[in-house]
Amino acid sequence: MYGSFAAVDGLDLDIRRGELFGLLGPxxxxxxxxxxxxxxxxxxxxxxxxxAGHDVTRDWARIKPLFGYVPDRENHxxxxxxxxxxxxxxxxxGVPRRRAQDVLxxxxxxxxxxxxxxxxxxxMRKKLLLARSLLHEPPILYLDEPTANLDIxxxxxxxxxxxxxxxxxxxxxxxxxxxxxxxxxxDRVGIVCRGKLVALDSPLALKQQHTERMVDVIRPDxxxxxxxxxxxxxxxxxxxxxxxxxAASIRTREFDFHATFLKLTxxxxx
Amino acid sequence: xxxxxxxxxxxxxxxRHLANRGGIALALLLIVAAVLLSLFSPEEATGGTGMxxxxxxxxxxxxxxxxxxxxxxxxxxxxxxxxxxxxxLQKPESIEGMVDYxxxxxxxQLRHISAEKSPTGxxxxxxxxWHPDGEPNAMAPYEAWxxxxxxxxxxxxxxxxxxxxxxxxxxxxxxxxxxxxxAHKRFQDQVEAVRHASPGxxxxxxxxxxxxKGLGGKVxxxxxxxxxxxxxxxxxxACVYLLPTLNCEERERGVLLAQALSPASPAEIxxxxxLFYPVLGMVLAAxxxxxxxxxxLGSLFFWLSLAAVGGGFLGIGMTVATLxxxxxAAFLGAMCYLLSVSMVLLICSTNGIPxxxxxxxEYHGPRILHAALTGDVYPSxxxxxxxxxxxxxxxxxxxxxxxxxRGWQ
Numbered sequence: 001m002y003g004s005f006a007a008v009d010g011l012d013l014d015i016r017r018g019e020l021f022g023l024l025g026p027x028x029x030x031x032x033x034x035x036x037x038x039x040x041x042x043x044x045x046x047x048x049x050x051x052a053g054h055d056v057t058r059d060w061a062r063i064k065p066l067f068g069y070v071p072d073r074e075n076h077x078x079x080x081x082x083x084x085x086x087x088x089x090x091x092x093x094g095v096p097r098r099r100a101q102d103v104l105x106x107x108x109x110x111x112x113x114x115x116x117x118x119x120x121x122x123x124m125r126k127k128l129l130l131a132r133s134l135l136h137e138p139p140i141l142y143l144d145e146p147t148a149n150l151d152i153x154x155x156x157x158x159x160x161x162x163x164x165x166x167x168x169x170x171x172x173x174x175x176x177x178x179x180x181x182x183x184x185x186x187d188r189v190g191i192v193c194r195g196k197l198v199a200l201d202s203p204l205a206l207k208q209q210h211t212e213r214m215v216d217v218i219r220p221d222x223x224x225x226x227x228x229x230x231x232x233x234x235x236x237x238x239x240x241x242x243x244x245x246x247a248a249s250i251r252t253r254e255f256d257f258h259a260t261f262l263k264l265t266x267x268x269x270x
Numbered sequence: 271x272x273x274x275x276x277x278x279x280x281x282x283x284x285x286r287h288l289a290n291r292g293g294i295a296l297a298l299l300l301i302v303a304a305v306l307l308s309l310f311s312p313e314e315a316t317g318g319t320g321m322x323x324x325x326x327x328x329x330x331x332x333x334x335x336x337x338x339x340x341x342x343x344x345x346x347x348x349x350x351x352x353x354x355x356x357x358x359l360q361k362p363e364s365i366e367g368m369v370d371y372x373x374x375x376x377x378x379q380l381r382h383i384s385a386e387k388s389p390t391g392x393x394x395x396x397x398x399x400w401h402p403d404g405e406p407n408a409m410a411p412y413e414a415w416x417x418x419x420x421x422x423x424x425x426x427x428x429x430x431x432x433x434x435x436x437x438x439x440x441x442x443x444x445x446x447x448x449x450x451x452x453a454h455k456r457f458q459d460q461v462e463a464v465r466h467a468s469p470g471x472x473x474x475x476x477x478x479x480x481x482x483k484g485l486g487g488k489v490x491x492x493x494x495x496x497x498x499x500x501x502x503x504x505x506x507x508a509c510v511y512l513l514p515t516l517n518c519e520e521r522e523r524g525v526l527l528a529q530a531l532s533p534a535s536p537a538e539i540x541x542x543x544x545l546f547y548p549v550l551g552m553v554l555a556a557x558x559x560x561x562x563x564x565x566x567l568g569s570l571f572f573w574l575s576l577a578a579v580g581g582g583f584l585g586i587g588m589t590v591a592t593l594x595x596x597x598x599a600a601f602l603g604a605m606c607y608l609l610s611v612s613m614v615l616l617i618c619s620t621n622g623i624p625x626x627x628x629x630x631x632e633y634h635g636p637r638i639l640h641a642a643l644t645g646d647v648y649p650s651x652x653x654x655x656x657x658x659x660x661x662x663x664x665x666x667x668x669x670x671x672x673x674x675x676r677g678w679q
Contacts, residue, residue: 041527071524075524
């Protein structure tokens, strides 16, 4: 709750061990608030949140070492170098100093490791956040838009790292606005809208369930027609039009996750 | 409390100050100022210099309201209006047989002696000039006023008694005591001559019995005052400025959250800040004090004073850090606190308002640190130390209570 506004309202979600779960939703839907509740930064006003069998509110100290967190807003010591930032947090986690170098290489920041963070680009800062979250090899990763501001190659590097972590048994919850990313790496996704869960399944299943199978046809005289392939009449009318040579242009509406998302969150363009 | 976490947090604070060189530059500036203070005006060369002769306030203490006292009250010059205060003569606090006022305060005591009680059988007014020990000239501005107006007051008294031709005023020089007495005697004789009084009769103008006495406290030593100011500033800078601003900066950037989400517990994060900033302030303060006077580092009173003032400032700094949400708010909070306390202390000091200043660490702190630096520690300074310790405890308790209620996130 933020004052009288419920950022997350009655969210009932069970995330399985070892899965890469995508939490999606439009801006202000409650994704980041959900993650803040999971990391213990915000207390839920009602209900219970359990992570690895521990209540987040009561057993916060036990849960903290179990997760790594990449916030949506980067938070580094600007005056320190990337390496010093990691070494400091590494000492808090009690990991060997060498580990800082390992994660720097993992996210391909080793060449810029000894530069002050204030000179880093947005993408480099984001990669440093991921490196920090991986320092202690946590079994759970909370990633709030981990590939925002990253170039294609860097985003691929992040995807590779996440897949490797999942192979090693880690559970990952990420939020993103990149639907291609969701289709590519997520095992399951939950879509939240106005604080409520509106869909929960694998990306493919959600796409199949919710994407409309429509065909747009433009006749030689310029008239535009739409046919619904899920109805007999739609399929018949389309066949007749094509047979009569009255279709100057035919285009199927793509079955992408982007359209599914817009439909589920009520943001379709008319 | 895990040492490796505490060590990492303390090392981080240290590294941040190494990376942000502003704080180091200011600390070095303070140290250089202390070195200059030590080099260019060695302690042995000065017995103390002062404002208005080293005495910033003069108390005129009278045992009774007499025409002279009424005249003096009505004729305080503008330049001394805020510095001369009249009050009923009371038994002053005594130290080793001497009267002790606060540093920078002198006194003129007036005691009216009746003819019956006077050894000479004549009415007299005893005047005690209490000046800082070894500094009789420190009271010169007040004495110049006092003698001039006494002379005028007595002349008015003579006129009231029917003496038409009062002799002209002499030039009083406070440095030559006999001159004052001679001038008074001459005036007295002239008045009596004009009256055609018979030998042995009671003169109209009473005799004067003047005694100059040294006060228990020394004159305000400006060098010690500057050194005290730098020591207090070092503690204030570390605890009330650096702690809240850097803390709020970490909070604003989100790095405080990152630390809170690590295995470091809130108690460990708090303990690291509790340890680092007062120790930083105390080390800087001790370096400055040590440069000013090496021997002070062996004084228990100095270290107790440092701990009391440092603790008080830490409580204030933590309170500001807990209340402020942003770095800017923390900076402004520290500045507003400093200005408002200074204003209150100034108003209370110039208007003689009691008790309220006792509630400020900034009232007791400079007094005990100045006493420690000059080596003149009197029982009253131990009382100030106890008050500072009490206030430090109060501030720390308030900061702890606020932190439990609001936290840093």
